[in-house]
Amino acid sequence: MAIERTLSIIKPDATRRNLTGAINARFEERGLRIVAQRRVQLTQAQAEGFYAVHKERSFFSSLVEFMCSGPVVVQVLEGENAVVLNREVMGATNPANAEAGTIRKDFAESIEANSVHGSDSPENAAKEIAYFFAEVDIVG
Ligand code: IDP
Numbered sequence: 724m725a726i727e728r729t730l731s732i733i734k735p736d737a738t739r740r741n742l743t744g745a746i747n748a749r750f751e752e753r754g755l756r757i758v759a760q761r762r763v764q765l766t767q768a769q770a771e772g773f774y775a776v777h778k779e780r781s782f783f784s785s786l787v788e789f790m791c792s793g794p795v796v797v798q799v800l801e802g803e804n805a806v807v808l809n810r811e812v813m814g815a816t817n818p819a820n821a822e823a824g825t826i827r828k829d830f831a832e833s834i835e836a837n838s839v840h841g842s843d844s845p846e847n848a849a850k851e852i853a854y855f856f857a858e859v860d861i862v863g
Contacts (some may be wrong), residue, residue, distance in 0.1 A: 729807040729842045730851035735793035736836035745773055746839060749826050750800055753812050759799040759861040765791050773854060782835065789835055797855045801863055806848055809841040
């Protein structure tokens with residue numbers, strides 16, 4: 724299987740509750756390596772740009788406001804099959820539907836405040852990584 728990179732974001736509901744380390748332990752336990760990491764306060768423009776694909780959705784403005792409500796940790800995870808593996812470790816978007824032992828089942832507060840973001844395809848991972856990191860900032 725190919726070594727891939729994916730973009731992960733630890734969302735404001737999780738940084739607020741001091742869960743950064745607990746969440747990153749889940750990634751590392753499953754073999755995902757954190758090869759770049761930065762704590763950021765997103766601006767409205769940055770959050771809108773990142774979630775532009777959702778701009779017609781009813782929850783867009785609320786999502787943008789939530790993503791700017793506190794610091795986030797943006798990071799690049801690397802490993803075999805990293806995109807799909809990260810989605811598996813995260814669990815379903817809605818924590819009510821997430822499987823036992825996933826980050827969202829164990830930590831998410833709601834379908835919006837669901838603790839983590841993860842790219843959904845290798846193509847989107849490349850775009851999302853480039854949104855936050857220069858190649859030189861990623862040390863594998
Ligand atoms: P994903 O994060 O699991 O890939 P997406 O459907 O791409 O899920 O949605 C992006 C983010 O938008 C979700 O992680 C969540 O924070 C928020 N979101 C998705 N659906 C809803 C909703 O129905 N109400 C409120 N927020 C939502």
